[in-house]
Amino acid sequence: MKLTPKNRILISFPLLLLLLLATCAIYVVMSAAISYKDIVSESALNDSARISAAYIEEKIHQNDSSDSSISAGELDGCDALLITNSYEGKEYTTYIYCNDGKLYELMAENSIAVDKTMGTEVTELDSMNIEQVQKNRFNVTCQDQKKHTTNIVIGTRSE
Amino acid sequence: MHRITRQNKSSIFLLELIFSILIFIVSAAICVQLCANARVLSNETAKLDTAVTDCSSIAELVYSSDSESALVASLEDNFDKVMVNDKSGAQEVRIINDDITIVCEIESANQMLTAHISAYEEDSPESTKTSSKSSAASSKGSSNDASNGKPADKSSKPIYELNAKHFTGAKA
Numbered sequence: 505m506k507l508t509p510k511n512r513i514l515i516s517f518p519l520l521l522l523l524l525l526a527t528c529a530i531y532v533v534m535s536a537a538i539s540y541k542d543i544v545s546e547s548a549l550n551d552s553a554r555i556s557a558a559y560i561e562e563k564i565h566q567n568d569s570s571d572s573s574i575s576a577g578e579l580d581g582c583d584a585l586l587i588t589n590s591y592e593g594k595e596y597t598t599y600i601y602c603n604d605g606k607l608y609e610l611m612a613e614n615s616i617a618v619d620k621t622m623g624t625e626v627t628e629l630d631s632m633n634i635e636q637v638q639k640n641r642f643n644v645t646c647q648d649q650k651k652h653t654t655n656i657v658i659g660t661r662s663e
Numbered sequence: 664m665h666r667i668t669r670q671n672k673s674s675i676f677l678l679e680l681i682f683s684i685l686i687f688i689v690s691a692a693i694c695v696q697l698c699a700n701a702r703v704l705s706n707e708t709a710k711l712d713t714a715v716t717d718c719s720s721i722a723e724l725v726y727s728s729d730s731e732s733a734l735v736a737s738l739e740d741n742f743d744k745v746m747v748n749d750k751s752g753a754q755e756v757r758i759i760n761d762d763i764t765i766v767c768e769i770e771s772a773n774q775m776l777t778a779h780i781s782a783y784e785e786d787s788p789e790s791t792k793t794s795s796k797s798s799a800a801s802s803k804g805s806s807n808d809a810s811n812g813k814p815a816d817k818s819s820k821p822i823y824e825l826n827a828k829h830f831t832g833a834k835a
Contacts (some may be wrong), residue, residue, distance in 0.1 A: 514674075524684075529691075532691045532694055533806065536694055536697075543705045546709070554712060637740075657723045658723055659726045
């Protein structure tokens with residue numbers, strides 16, 4: 505068959521439409537994927553600082569008794585929450601601190617020399633600041649990898 | 664018998680494509696709507712997270728305060744934009760933090776410190792007006808002017824509510 509201009513349009517127009525459909529389909533799938541990825545990563549980051557703050561809050565409340573002492577201190581230059589307990593006549597301290605983008609926990613007998621590399625990793629966290637503003641009140645600031653900050657106040661009731 | 668020409672074939676293909684595109688447009692609209700809803704839901708969740716964290720912090724301040732005045736002082740220390748309204752028998756403290764307005768109604772009776780904490784989304788024109796007023800108030804720390812501290816659209820539904828009670832008798 506001879507390819508007249510009319511025939512050429514009749515063939516090329518549906519093909520162009522097909523191409524347009526394919527491009528739009530790819531665009532919609534890509535934008536949905538990007539949007540979903542953004543939402544998930546944002547929510548994960550939001551959780552990261554919040555989980556750390558909630559973990560510290562839980563630890564403080566768990567040890568809020570007359571048998572324990574809770575204070576803000578340091579471990580090898582890192583801000584740390586220090587929880588001291590006695591078990592069978594021996595004094596133990598739990599250190600919760602942030603180092604190299606992670607939150608760590610370390611429990612050791614007071615007579616043992618400890619450093620920041622000995623802790624167990626809890627979760628990812630960029631930085632943490634613990635301040636004891638009053639005898640029974642702590643300000644905890646946790647910052648995630650994208651610099652989102654969660655600031656909480658934790659009160660203790662034991663004397 | 665009708666003969667299928669090349670022209671007819673193209674027309675059928677074109678018609679099929681048009682139908683496909685119509686279906687695609689409907690599907691794409693649904694997908695875009697779903698994505699937009701997911702984004703809105705994510706933003707609302709982030710606001711709710713902030714509200715829960717702030718309300719919990721205020722509740723912690725209630726539990727570790729011995730009196731109404733000590734609680735108000737703690738709130739002023741811990742939050743940037745704080746407005747205090749004296750009401751009969753109670754104090755209303757309004758805290759603006761990010762996109763959230765927190766209204767804390769504090770009462771102290773029979774050695775019991777009670778706080779009703781409600782978090783609102785700060786999106787009404789009324790609350791925006793208050794936000795600018797609160798900046799002026801924050802420079803002073805607090806304001807007792809009743810007309811100055813009326814942001815909130817009380818008719819709007821709070822996104823989070825929390826009640827905290829603390830018996831102050833033993834310490835006071």
